[in-house]
Amino acid sequence: MMRDFQTVIGHETRQQARRAIGRLPDYLVACVGGGSNAIGLFHPFLRDRGVRMIGVEAAGHGLESGAHGASLTAGTVGVFQGSKSYVLESETGQIRVAHSISAGLDYPGVGPEHSYLRDTGRVSYEAVTDDEALAALRTLAEREGIIAALESAHAVAAAIRLAPTLPRRTVIVVNLSGRGDKDMGTLAAHMANEDSAAAGVARKAAGAAAAGASPGATAAGAAVDAPVAATRARS
Amino acid sequence: MRPVERDVATRAAPSSAAVDRIATTFARLRAGNRAGFVPFIMAGDPDLDVTLDLLRAAAAAGADLIELGVPFSDPMADGPVNQRSAERALAGGTAMPAILEVVARFRATSEVPIILFGYANPFVQYGPERLARDARASGVDGLLCIDMPPEEADEVQPALDAAGIAMVFLLAPTSDAARRARVLARARGFVYYVSITGVTGAAAPDVAEVGTMVRMVRHETALPVGVGFGIRTPEHAAATARIADAVVVGSAVMQLVETHGGDDVVAAVGAFLGRMAEAVHGARHA
Numbered sequence: 001m002m003r004d005f006q007t008v009i010g011h012e013t014r015q016q017a018r019r020a021i022g023r024l025p026d027y028l029v030a031c032v033g034g035g036s037n038a039i040g041l042f043h044p045f046l047r048d049r050g051v052r053m054i055g056v057e058a059a060g061h062g063l064e065s066g067a068h069g070a071s072l073t074a075g076t077v078g079v080f081q082g083s084k085s086y087v088l089e090s091e092t093g094q095i096r097v098a099h100s101i102s103a104g105l106d107y108p109g110v111g112p113e114h115s116y117l118r119d120t121g122r123v124s125y126e127a128v129t130d131d132e133a134l135a136a137l138r139t140l141a142e143r144e145g146i147i148a149a150l151e152s153a154h155a156v157a158a159a160i161r162l163a164p165t166l167p168r169r170t171v172i173v174v175n176l177s178g179r180g181d182k183d184m185g186t187l188a189a190h191m192a193n194e195d196s197a198a199a200g201v202a203r204k205a206a207g208a209a210a211a212g213a214s215p216g217a218t219a220a221g222a223a224v225d226a227p228v229a230a231t232r233a234r235s
Numbered sequence: 236m237r238p239v240e241r242d243v244a245t246r247a248a249p250s251s252a253a254v255d256r257i258a259t260t261f262a263r264l265r266a267g268n269r270a271g272f273v274p275f276i277m278a279g280d281p282d283l284d285v286t287l288d289l290l291r292a293a294a295a296a297g298a299d300l301i302e303l304g305v306p307f308s309d310p311m312a313d314g315p316v317n318q319r320s321a322e323r324a325l326a327g328g329t330a331m332p333a334i335l336e337v338v339a340r341f342r343a344t345s346e347v348p349i350i351l352f353g354y355a356n357p358f359v360q361y362g363p364e365r366l367a368r369d370a371r372a373s374g375v376d377g378l379l380c381i382d383m384p385p386e387e388a389d390e391v392q393p394a395l396d397a398a399g400i401a402m403v404f405l406l407a408p409t410s411d412a413a414r415r416a417r418v419l420a421r422a423r424g425f426v427y428y429v430s431i432t433g434v435t436g437a438a439a440p441d442v443a444e445v446g447t448m449v450r451m452v453r454h455e456t457a458l459p460v461g462v463g464f465g466i467r468t469p470e471h472a473a474a475t476a477r478i479a480d481a482v483v484v485g486s487a488v489m490q491l492v493e494t495h496g497g498d499d500v501v502a503a504v505g506a507f508l509g510r511m512a513e514a515v516h517g518a519r520h521a
Contacts, residue, residue: 078360080309093361
């Protein structure tokens with residue numbers, strides 16, 4: 001049901017692409033926390049074999065650090081909040097605490113349809129670190145005047161990584177699923193000190209504050225305008 | 236209607252010693268016109284040594300069955316008391332093999348049936364076949380997996396059936412006739428009726444409403460019907476004992492564990508369970 005509501009963005013993307021370029025795009029890129037904005041963009045294109053899709057998860061401090069939100073890229077199959085899907089979990093089946101600089105991707109599970117699309121190979125999934133997302137957010141703001149949400153900045157980062165590897169005239173659609181206005185506090189904490197000697201310390205402090213403020217994380221990557229849409233049962 | 240449903244239940248139930256321990260208990264209770272008292276104890280809160288002491292104290296206090304909680308990180312059917320209990324248990328590293336060892340040590344001196352009570356993921360990650368085998372070997376009688384509806388039960392129930400471990404299912408005030416039929420076709424051992432539309436330890440249920448539902452369920456299955464969620468006082472337990480085959484008390488027990496850290500926790504819980512057992516057992520004879 002949630003997917004069907006979210007597909008508004010996918011249908012609109014088809015219409016706009018036809019109008020703007022007279023064909024479907026070559027790539028769709030969207031961030032994946034719980035996965036709603038991504039499934040909404042992807043779903044209307046699933047039968048279009050020429051359209052490749054990339055879901056972008058939060059690598060947080062890096063996949064090897066263990067502090068991330070990349071259920072599909074680095075998780076295992078488990079049963080969590082009523083569905084069987086890829087989750088971040090211990091060997092004994094306890095759900096791990098996720099980490100991402102973006103509240104919407106700071107979630108240890110993912111909608112099961114993404115797990116299916118991962119296993120069938122229809123959609124490929126990759127992960128982008130906090131630092132890469134921050135850099136992409138800055139790039140998009142400086143070049144296009146668009147302040148994307150930190151969640152969406154993960155998709156932007158993946159697109160920036162992808163674009164140089166593709167032929168000219170390849171069309172990539174990036175889903176800017178939310179606005180960065182809501183992230184100004186986080187951005188200020190991370191960017192203001194970027195060039196100062198205290199950068200590392202400030203980053204750690206802000207990271208700890210963010211983790212403490214949202215131990216439960218949000219359920220849906222697309223719910224960035226209401227970042228505490230659905231907290232986990234633990235709270 | 237009743238004889239037909241009884242046939243279904245009888246055919247569905249695997250014959251084995253483990254299920255028999257549950258069946259024997261309910262037969263004994265029925266013969267004495269008493270309801271069963273079923274306390275819930277979270278394994279590993281505050282640690283597994285105390286859990287073993289609590290199990291023994293519960294048996295000594297008159298528990299007829301015991302639900303042994305398997306802690307889970309995201310216990311979505313539990314209220315704050317049991318959530319904190321699970322957090323304490325997990326902080327101590329409580330996990331499956333050690334929980335089953337505690338059951339085995341308890342089973343060495345007691346025949347009180349033990350129902351593992353938990354969430355799907357720890358059971359699924361342990362592995363259904365391994366779980367059934369090890370649980371059976373340790374003396375577990377039943378398993379209640381709160382977030383595994385009958386539609387998904389094929390993942391673990393065949394292994395449990397083969398091992399003679401009863402898979403207990405939940406019904407709720409929102410379960411309509413079609414839903415009840417689907418759940419009851421899968422149910423083993425007894426049926427757990429969730430008396431409220433809420434989490435464990437929430438507001439006390441309305442006994443009259445619960446009674447209406449329990450009577451209905453009893454016409455649909457030959458299995459005993461236990462009632463739980465929100466029962467915390469002897470008066471409430473006694474009122475429930477007049478309408479149900481068993482009364483489950485959980486959060487009130489773990490609340491005591493939380494407030495009595497240290498040595499007196501076993502004595503405090505034992506005394507409370509004694510009062511509750513007395514209320515349940517005497518309810519129909521007062």
